[in-house]
Amino acid sequence: MKSSVIVFPGSNCDRDIAVALEKMQFKNxxxxxKETKLPKSDLIVVPGGFSYGDYLRSGAIAGKSLxxxxxxxxxxxxxxxxxxxxxxxxLTETGLLKGTLLRNxxxxxxxxxxxxxxxxxxxxxxxxxxxxxxxxxxxxxxxGNFFTDHNHLNELKDKNLIAFxxxxxxxxxxxxxxxxxxxxxxxxxxxxxxxxxGMMPHPERMVDEIISNKDxxxxxSSLLN
Amino acid sequence: MKFSVTxxxxxxxxxxxxxxxxxxxxxxxxxDLKSIRQGKHFEIDVSENDQTIAEKxxxxxxxxxxxxxxxxxxxxxxx
Numbered sequence: 001m002k003s004s005v006i007v008f009p010g011s012n013c014d015r016d017i018a019v020a021l022e023k024m025q026f027k028n029x030x031x032x033x034k035e036t037k038l039p040k041s042d043l044i045v046v047p048g049g050f051s052y053g054d055y056l057r058s059g060a061i062a063g064k065s066l067x068x069x070x071x072x073x074x075x076x077x078x079x080x081x082x083x084x085x086x087x088x089x090x091l092t093e094t095g096l097l098k099g100t101l102l103r104n105x106x107x108x109x110x111x112x113x114x115x116x117x118x119x120x121x122x123x124x125x126x127x128x129x130x131x132x133x134x135x136x137x138x139x140x141x142x143x144g145n146f147f148t149d150h151n152h153l154n155e156l157k158d159k160n161l162i163a164f165x166x167x168x169x170x171x172x173x174x175x176x177x178x179x180x181x182x183x184x185x186x187x188x189x190x191x192x193x194x195x196x197x198g199m200m201p202h203p204e205r206m207v208d209e210i211i212s213n214k215d216x217x218x219x220x221s222s223l224l225n
Numbered sequence: 226m227k228f229s230v231t232x233x234x235x236x237x238x239x240x241x242x243x244x245x246x247x248x249x250x251x252x253x254x255x256x257d258l259k260s261i262r263q264g265k266h267f268e269i270d271v272s273e274n275d276q277t278i279a280e281k282x283x284x285x286x287x288x289x290x291x292x293x294x295x296x297x298x299x300x301x302x303x304x
Contacts, residue, residue, distance in 0.1 A: 056290070056291070057293055060290065060293070064290060093293075098295075099295065100293055100295050100296055102238070102239070102296065103241055103242065104241075105239070105241060106241075107241050107242065107245060147238065147295070147296060148295065149295065181239070
């Protein structure tokens with residue numbers, strides 16, 4: 001399985017995701033944002049960080065970079081795309097995913113391990129998880145407050161496009177388990193074809209028990225077969 | 226030709242920064258304050274001399290980059 005990680009000025013989770021992908025036996029390449037061609041890839045990852053210092057809006061400038069045209073083309077032809085944190089923000093700015101990420105409701109940068117619940121476990125990204133499985137995954141963001149219009153929210157629900165929701169350790173999804181004010185506790189979503197996943201939590205940080213836990217591993221192993 | 230663009234969050238979108246600024250001003254004794262919405266301001270200079278065409282170009286800039294239409298409204302004014 002071949003993967004590409006897109007690197008922007010200000011990306012800072014690009015090496016973490018590369019380590020995670022290589023650990024899972026992906027043949028990975030790093031792709032600088034000024035490139036105009038993508039290596040042949042089964043998976044493209046848009047990593048976390050602060051591309052262009054979050055100028056204008058998080059992800060807005062990166063969303064117009066040269067390589068993004070190629071990412072959009074690949075996405076439309078069915079390539080798997082994973083956007084994590086700033087990568088999720090960038091995907092919404094490109095229009096590949098609908099909705100947007102607003103400033104956290106409490107106006108604070110939040111960096112902590114939170115529980116998320118697997119809502120849809122029948123996609124290329126999630127089939128190794130159990131339905132309603134609770135994962136403990138790190139979040140680290142200032143703009144993670146998912147927001148979208150009424151029609152899109154209905155589409156997300158009707159077509160089972162919500163990937164993860166913030167919950168407590170028992171799986172209760174409530175205001176109390178919502179770290180950033182996201183609409184309906186949404187932590188990650190798919191596009192209509194389910195080949196694109198955007199999520200604020202960082203699965204690449206959860207692939208090694210020595211430094212965290214292994215709750216992120218099944219996302220990558222789901223992609224492998 | 227110079228234009229200003231004012232970008233504000235749509236009415237239904239929560240504006241936590243505006244809220245904090247508002248609360249601070251109220252705490253400072255400005256009790257007349259009813260509400261504050263925080264936004265962004267751009268000043269744009271274009272070489273086009275025809276105002277209608279220039280405004281169209283600015284509008285395109287807004288729609289394509291400067292504004293996130295899901296959450297923001299914008300106003301263009303000649304300056």
